[in-house]
Amino acid sequence: MTGSEDGLEDKGETENEGDGANGNEASRSEADRIDVPESHPRYESLLTRHRIEHGVEAGITSKQGLIAQGRGEAFDYLLGEETIPSADAAERAAAAQLLLADHPVLSVNGNVAALVPDELVELAAVVDAALEVNLFNRTDERMEAIADHLRAHGAEDVKGLAADARIPGLEHERGKVDADGIYEADVVLVPLEDGDRAAALGEMDKVEIVIDLNPASRSPRVATIPIVDNVIRAVPTITAHARELADADTDTLERIVDEFDADEALAAAEERIRNGEF
Numbered sequence: 601m602t603g604s605e606d607g608l609e610d611k612g613e614t615e616n617e618g619d620g621a622n623g624n625e626a627s628r629s630e631a632d633r634i635d636v637p638e639s640h641p642r643y644e645s646l647l648t649r650h651r652i653e654h655g656v657e658a659g660i661t662s663k664q665g666l667i668a669q670g671r672g673e674a675f676d677y678l679l680g681e682e683t684i685p686s687a688d689a690a691e692r693a694a695a696a697q698l699l700l701a702d703h704p705v706l707s708v709n710g711n712v713a714a715l716v717p718d719e720l721v722e723l724a725a726v727v728d729a730a731l732e733v734n735l736f737n738r739t740d741e742r743m744e745a746i747a748d749h750l751r752a753h754g755a756e757d758v759k760g761l762a763a764d765a766r767i768p769g770l771e772h773e774r775g776k777v778d779a780d781g782i783y784e785a786d787v788v789l790v791p792l793e794d795g796d797r798a799a800a801l802g803e804m805d806k807v808e809i810v811i812d813l814n815p816a817s818r819s820p821r822v823a824t825i826p827i828v829d830n831v832i833r834a835v836p837t838i839t840a841h842a843r844e845l846a847d848a849d850t851d852t853l854e855r856i857v858d859e860f861d862a863d864e865a866l867a868a869a870e871e872r873i874r875n876g877e878f
């Protein structure tokens with residue numbers, strides 16, 4: 601990767617400034633460089649903002665992504681900025697569902713590419729899933745920038761650029777997917793999805809795992825497995841569960857999925873938001 605591929609060159613940074621050979625450390629360290637000690641009570645939130653800001657500067661995240669992040673932060677604050685037990689159960693069910701899948705795909709937009717690139721690549725490797733860039737505000741430049749960014753963070757195969765299939769019922773740009781990716785997938789993880797596309801994927805009979813901090817949003821409401829948690833915590837937690845369940849038999853994995861109740865999980869998140877202490 602070159603500095604310009606990750607949008608870093610303007611800032612006088614190159615991959616050689618990091619510790620690693622492939623530039624991942626340079627990219628991540630710039631995205632994580634904030635003048636706040638880790639002991640600061642708002643450290644995680646400020647770091648998250650910085651990653652998103654860096655994502656916009658690098659041409660990865662859309663400006664609307666900044667607004668989406670602000671909305672998410674408000675819900676995270678009300679949730680206590682922690683993974684509540686119902687979200688952890690959803691993350692375990694998601695891990696089991698991904699391990700059961702024949703053709704799982706992790707959908708990547710501009711926000712999650714900026715926030716959790718390493719973590720998405722790791723999850724894809726652990727559950728043997730494909731990564732596919734799929735954008736609400738799709739432009740060729742952002743598609744390429746995100747694919748480059750994921751590759752710089754270790755992804756070997758990034759789908760989404762072929763765009764040789766369509767999600768039925770969605771207008772032209774937003775419905776573009778890869779025929780051997782989301783179109784064929786049996787299980788799709790869609791973090792921070794917009795409601796229309798989440799509903800359209802549901803109409804295609806896909807098992808949909810949605811990560812969204814707002815339990816009232818349409819996307820978690822149409823999901824098979826809604827995860828009401830910050831994507832920063834959710835993705836590594838799914839990976840940790842998947843590692844722990846890696847040797848589980850099919851019956852065990854199916855039981856974990858069957859025992860998960862989406863309505864209960866949404867209700868528990870709403871209850872925490874309405875009645876939690878802050």
Ligand code: PTJ
Nearest residue numbers: 664665668669672709710735736737792812813814830831
């Ligand atoms: O990169 P693109 O073009 O695909 O665009 C991505 C965004 C997120 C801008 C686009 O899909 C969009 O506009 O989404 P919405 O409709 O604003 O919905 C975003 C949802 O994600 C909201 O319900 C937020 O509460 C939630 N959210 C925001 N940040 C996080 C989050 N959920 C989990 N973790 C977060 N960090």
